[in-house]
Amino acid sequence: MDGAGRLARSQRSPRPQADLRAAAIGAAVLLREWFGRRRAPAEPRTRERDPHRLIMFVERYLPNRVGVAATVLILFGSAGLGIVKGGHVDELTAALSDTRNALANSAGFRIKTVVINGRKQLTQDEVLASGGVNGRSSLLFLDADAVRSKLKGNPWIADATVLKFYPGQLQINIVERSAFALWQLDGRLAVIADDGAVLEPYVARRFLALPLVVGEGAETRAKDFLALLDRYPQVLSVTKAAIFVGERRWNLRLKDGLDIRLPENDVGNALAELSKLDQEDRLFSRDIVAVDMRLPDRLTVQLSDDAAKAREELFKDKKPKKKAGDA
Structure with a gap:
């Protein structure tokens, strides 16, 4: 109430649509004046246009509360742009998902x-x-x-x-998947499945007993080769690692450091020959460092340094000595 005891009238701000209509009316008047100035002086004016017609058109066809709707759209657009530019889309999605799930959880x-x-x-x-x-x-x-x-x-x-x-x-x-083997590449170990899928880096001791394969491409070729090696327990029992060389053939590194260089083809026959040589001649127990089986018609054995020196000394002793009178 005011000082005279009368009810004071509430002061309300103009409605947004009223502002928008007023702006439209002003724009219509300005357009009319601008086009009137641009008209050629010699052009006859056939009919006087009523400036109120455009105003009446805007007031008649402008939807109610369009100003409020436009303001809301601008606010939502600004908020959406800020979310995208700020990289908060995932956070917003997670928040909406959590809200939805919370409502569903409360509903049972x-x-x-x-x-x-x-x-x-x-x-x-x-x-x-x-x-x-x-x-x-x-x-x-x-x-x-x-x-x-x-x-x-x-x-x-x-x-x-x-x-x-x-x-x-x-x-x-x-x-x-089942852990099948350990695969070493560039000094790093990983646990692999029989299809070559890397399951995890090697950190757990429970995988220590798995066979070891080394080299690029070994992870996908290990299943077939290890299945073949299982047929020859004499060789398998002393094998430390199977090394895939050049993505085309295998070498075996035995537990005592002996290297077996297998051929690219007929690997089964080469493994069978190795088993036979070890059973008959104890090949794996000899003082050698490498066995080369890459050539199909021969087997080459490389002696250790000590064995090579001993062999040289042996042959020196067996050479016939020259007599003093021999020329």
Whole structure:
């Protein structure tokens, strides 16, 4: 109330659409004056145009509250541009997802039970983390196909199925790859599966007994070669590493340091000959450093330095000595 006891009238700011209409009217008047000045003086004026017609047109066809809508659109556009420019799209998406899941959880779709079948090497937490399932996830909005794709991104998981049982049970069935061998390349060790997939860097001692393969391309060729080597336990039992050379043939490094250079072809026959030579002549126990089997018609043995010197001395002693009177 004012000082005279009368109700004071509320002071309201002009409506946004009124401002927009006034701006449109002013623009119409300015356009009319500008076009009038640009008209040639000699041009006859056939009809006087009513400036209020454009104003009436704008007032009649301009939608109600268009000013408020335009302001809201500008604000949302500015906010969206700031989010994109600032690199906050992922944060916004995560926040919206968390909000949606929170509403679903409060409605009774919280994941209360998780059943994971087929895991041996991975823990339950590792499986859930690979699938992107956490304590905020709700069963209602969980995308089973997306979870399956994420699970298959883990090198240990060859295949997976994801089942949802409403209102709150999640079942994950996985098929794990098996650790097959250790693969060394450029001085780094990794655990590989039989298909050559790198499962993880070698850090755990539980993989110490796996066979060792070395060289580029060895990870994909190891399965066939090691299967062939298994047929010759005499050679396998003393083998420390299988080395893939030039991505075309194999060498064997034995536990005592002896190198066996296998041929590119007929590897099975070469391994069979090695087994026979060790059984009959104890080849692997001799003082040698290398056996070269790359040529199909011969086997070359390289003696150690000590063995080579002893052999030279032996041959010197066996040479006939010249008599004093011999010329």
